[in-house]
Amino acid sequence: MHKLLITLILILMLSYNSNAQKAPNHFFKDSTWSMAKPLAISPDGKWVVIGEHYNNNPRANNTFFINTDSHQKIDLTHFKEFYNNILNEGLVVGRVNKDLTIYSLNKQDSIVKKNIVNFDTFIDKTIVYTLDTNNVFSVYELKKDLTKTKTLIQKTNIKKYYLNNSKNHIILVNNDNELLHIDSKSMKIKKLLNISGEFSYIKWNFTNDAFAIKTNNVVTLINLTNYDIKSTIINEENEIDNFKISFFRNNDMFITYETKTNEKIPQRELVDIWKGNSRLILPSNFQVKYTKKYKAHVFSYLKNNLTELNRHIDNEYINLGIPNLLLIYNQFEFEDFSQITANSEYFLFDITKKNKSTSLTKAWNNSFQTSLDSHYIFYPNKNNKTLELINTKTLKKEHITSVPYNTKLWTIDNQTILYYNKNKLLTYNYVTKKFKTIVELDNSLDITSIIHNKPNEHKLDLKKSFYFTAIHNLDKDNNYIFYFENNKTKTAFQTKDLIDLGRLSKKLTTSNSDNLVFSIENHNMPPKLIRLNKQKADTLFSSNINEKLFNWRKSITVQYKDKDNVILNGFLQYPKNFNPNKKYPMIVYVYDLSFSVSPKNFMIPKKISAKNGFNNALFTENGYFVLFAQTRVTDKGPGISAVNNIKNLLNNTLKKEPSIDHNNLGIYGHSFGGYKSSFISVSTNLFKASVSNAGIHDIVGGLMYRYSNSRKKPDWVRAESVQLNMKEKYSQNPQKYIDNSPIHQAHKSQTAMLLITGLQDENAHWLNTRRMFIALKREQKPVIALFYKNIGHNATTENPIEKYDIATKVLQWFDYHLKDSTKTPWISNGLDYNKYSLTPL
Template sequence: MNYCLILIWHHSMKAIRIYQIQSILCLILLIVLSKANAQQKHMPLITLAEKSQNLEAVKMSSNGKYITSRLVYDLNRDTLLIFKTSAKDKLLGFRTKIGEHYFIGENTLLLPLGNTAELWNLQTNKQIIFTDIVQAKALTGSTQFVIHYGHQNNSKLILYDQNGMAKQTLENVKNFFLLPEARIAAVKYDDKKAVSQLFIVSPAEIKKVYSSSLLIEDIEMGHGSSEIFISERNTTDKYQNLKYLDFYNGELHVLKDILPVNFNAAYLENTKDEKGYFIRLWSEGKAEDGMVDIWYGSDRDLIQKYYPRGIESAYLWQPKEGKIQDLGRQDLQNIISLGNGRYFLGINPSILNDYTVFNPDIEINVLDAEAAEWKTLGRFTPEIYVSDNGQFLLSPKNSQWFLYDLKENNTIPIGDTKLTKPFFAQNDSTIFFEGEDGLWQYNITSSKLKKIINAPGYTAKIINGNVNLMSYSGISKNTVSLQYPLLVQLSDPDKMITKFMSWHNGKETLMVKPSANLYTEPAYNNQIKQLCYIEQNYNLSPRLTYIQNGKKEQILFQTNRHDKKVSAFRQETITYADGKSNPCQGLLFYPADYSESETYPMVVQIYEKQGKVKNQYLNLSLHQTEGFNTRALLENGYFVFYPDIIYGNQGSGIAALQCVTNALDALKFKKQIDPKKIGLTGHSFGGYESNFIATQSDRFAAYLSGTGNSDIVSSYFNFNLNYLMPIFWRFETYQYRMHKPFSEDKQLYYDNNPIYNAEKVSAPMLLWTGMQDENIKWEETRSFYNALRRNKKPVIALFYRNEGHSLLNMDNNLDLSIRTLDWFNYFLKDDYSSSWIDQEIKKGAD
């Protein structure tokens, strides 16, 4: 009897398992079919999006005759277009799957592609193909290039001229480093003998200059043309060795001979003092071990809990004199060279960090290495600019700029709030300021400030300045050369008008006349006689435009010639006020094939101020990382509205609600917009705003929110693994603009917290997030889903595995793009053909 029961139970369980497997297979099949049907439904749009083109990465040859630019499609961006500006047919040709590429001299292009490279003489249209290559690079400032071949060619390193003629050949090369004056440092390594050999390769000769039992990892140039630094490492340990070599006379100096310390990495910087070099030595720190990790409330450097900072020491090394000067101070974490060999900055970036601001102030200490004296300069905002010769520091404070003269030990105020980003002239005589109403010049000697390009209403931006970020974030060396003209972009942020001008020795020249079109990625030569840029507008597909010596612009290439609709698109600026009567603007895009006699649904997209979309081409893409595309909605018969949001002291959620509500009121005169068919969407901070508005408004028929905070009280106290710090700053002094901590005004946080009012949501919500998101923890999305579910609100949540704050996987962002269209079509156009929505809503189902 027991045997029979066991046998019956066994067969029953087997049947249940078969049924479960069949159910799972059916569910998988339904999901696959549903996804396939969804994509098939939007296939005309997908096909059109795959044809859509854009441009990026413009380059110009030194003589301005040849231009390259990448042609970008929805699914790839590896097509390179090559143009000859003087030819009748401007497009010389194109290449695909090209990464980095180089102009060699004035008329030749080097195109590495995988294990091959092409040398293309653009003047004669002759090509040479090189195969079995490992790497191909141009030598900066010369007409030479180098190719490192693979094992089939004995790992040869060959130096070529611009005609593809071999000048020097060296076999069995492991690695190489580019040096000035068309030279190469090539490393051979004999695995059997464990010996490294270093050769200097130039067009004139190949010279063996050094050998070692250590593995050569890096080569850096010193002051003179024959002075180099060699970084080596023993293959059996993790410590690095640093040596100075003058390969002209063979003079060799080893750092450990004068400084017997172990270090894992060395960082070297040249100084204006031709005898000295600034070196930073770094030794790795040890992660805390043991059964407990102790966190102290006074700890201002919590990033070390995840990435131990290690120990950094700084020195001024004069190898030929056999001298080394310790620049460190135990209380200072970072030592920064100003480049002149005399002055150095010392900071402890965490000492003023209480995590209430993203970039905390820093206390600046200055070392005068000649006097071996430290002094405290004071508290600075983390926006410090260093002059080319390192004598001056420039930093803003209380809406005013201050110039610090380290040599004369004085401080000079530069009093104009219209000044923004500065650039020092390379002789430290002048500072050029980007700013409002034009370009400004400050003479350091006379302490006089004047406007050198007068452009009322325009904001100036220097295009051809050099920006050198120094070893600490927030400190940079911005310079311009007075030898060549300055190229200045002038933009009117209110009228969205842009023009280009050049300035040289007091003379200003209009390069590109004012236009409402958007100009991006300008390419130019040193004399600014030729200029090329990408030009576009919402109703103008991107095109590559070229101008020479102020002559009439030439269109080198026009994208999307198939896009006949774009010129007919309409856009309107809608004015309204925020909750405190401050003027605001919103951009309204009209649907494709618009007719005044019809009514249309509308999707409102929110973030902060969004005026930048005004003159951006309405590019059709279904692979946006946020799943939202304006053109896709317009093609589907929607209005799309971008209202600006202005923030006060009421909290960002309430500010968004007031602005969006008033913006909708301003649209009531638009009889073509169906007020009962309006949807709201936002991503990240816009996702939070969408979550909040959904709990307060009855103006929307559907909501879509991506990776947005839903519980700002809980999130306020989170430790953010994206930034590796507490996130108080995001709420108090950054995007959420609460202006005070939670403890001082809890009601303010409560009043702006979406999840506390989840029961008030009056329309269906689609939520999405990436399950690897640490910017806004993905649990914020699941918590809001739970709150809506508990209150019996219609909600669907999409959790994308292996994705972060935005969706990078092409299949995933296509899926989200399609679901976005499905969602709004379902609730705003009564298109009930999406079964994945039916499973929650049951509306329109059989």
């Protein structure tokens, strides 16, 4: 028997591995279901790149360039590494296999250059930089007619090159360790200096016309406007770690690093000591550790000297670029783990005087923004929820009560900022103290974002055009894109569909911001690709999916109220071939007020397309109603609130749609939804079967009193606030924690529960699921748990086999319980406590 069992295990493992190796190609081979997304737009707006994906393949199966005027489509699926190298005049640079290819979309002609190691492009001048395997660095000026391409520079003996962010200054390093410079304007090569040893660290200044390098312990600053070169030595005998340079706006440098001393930290190989008053808790890896020294220096460009500052792990600095000024703070002083990110008190630090002065109150370390002339610093004051600014010359502070404290700011000039608040775009002149309304929309609209072709810059020129988005503040289905030009605002696009702007990337807007490309979709419409040219909208690409596969889809909205009379929504989707005279089972999807899977997304009814096992299109395709349930946490706690929400929503939904079989209801949730699904399952008999994926089942031991290895801190903030929002410590109301914890209600369960987790999950730790399984098993409740070896909190595109397997088992679970599809051995053999089973896998 023992040998037979081992043989069975080996056969199952070999079978699984064999299928696993073949599975990924099979998943994405069928092109019946495809999704298209815009990937980039050329700087002049003449060509758009589109990726077509089969069955949510993480990589595009087909890549097309589409002409925005003629809609001519060119298939360049074989073209790689081109996204940052799309130029004007229909020119694009990338790789075909290993060869560098310069392709003309307009002429459908190309130049091939072999043996290229690295390449870059300078869009403004239509220039290509290359370095080949023979150490030849070349600069080519491209023409519309590729046969007229000019070779501007060919320099031999080059081993590396570096570009500034603007790509108009090129630094070369040759095999003789000479540092050379090429200015893209003159294309002249100038030797800068000889360097001793290799360097890999280079940092450019604010204006991209000076840079610093480190070679050994020497830091060299080179100003390319006048070829002024200055060096300073970092005198350290011990090894330097975490070396960083940042510039001030006057080309001074702020240099920080750490050195490892020879002083061992005692007992670190033996014991990890956690102290009750610690503001920093990091588990030890029990390797030999040495004390570190934290160092900071300021190099003065004009004085050519180095000033050392006192730096320590709890005495840290932030460089905002303001000459002779830093921010200094203690990142641990107010750390009590009650917030995701602790507030710190920041002070201005005068570098010359080496002292700290004015406090900037408590804020986040990534929330500071400066004016263009460095005379002002803006930051949120969380205490009184206002935006605060300080004049760096007079040290006078001002509270701007009319500006939302957590809003994003754009700098307009040396004395003006722009922001949005509800239906208005406004400017504030912090010198004259005057507000001005730039845009005022209808009161029913809320502005949601500004689309900028350089999204990482907090600078906006109101003399140039830009797009911004808004949403109806009551009917959230109404989405708008507006176009701002010459101080006038015009509606550019309006839809009830879901607008996908990607990451507001500059790749989807042209250099002059006149053109924008995005996609729209809804539950029963695949993504359409839209190009906006000011107010003119043009559909560039529509899906070629046979409409008969999805045009039957139907969705309605069901409203209900929670205990606080807040109006919430449910979104009910109908089964395929719906017959009002029949009864259909229903799956309820629960998460929060918003959804990680939107009811507006066009979903492909394939298992590989499921997100963590849930795919509403797969369910409706297989004869289920699907109800997306908005839920809200009240003062009763997240679990009890969810029960109240779902009861009220189900009551209204069943009244509205009598074809739902109320005796065959299932519920699914992932993460926070997994917690809610678990709690509802053990607290009510509303559902016949449930799936709880990556859920927190034990609020006390699994969250409140757990240390998070991913966040490197205790997790009680996630219980007291954030999503669970218990609003008080366990010691203040232990009964509330117990009453809202699924594991403490497990003995009441009347629902067949499928628990799923990944053994790499550090977010909702997988031990929650194991403990919940044990609690249910102890009371002989119907439960099966799935533990996936290679999954974290989410099954991602890197886990196609697991994604497919989870979706398969979730569908089988609901079919078994809600459709009496009982011929599923892994379920039927695992639930009957009158029999026993082994787990040979």
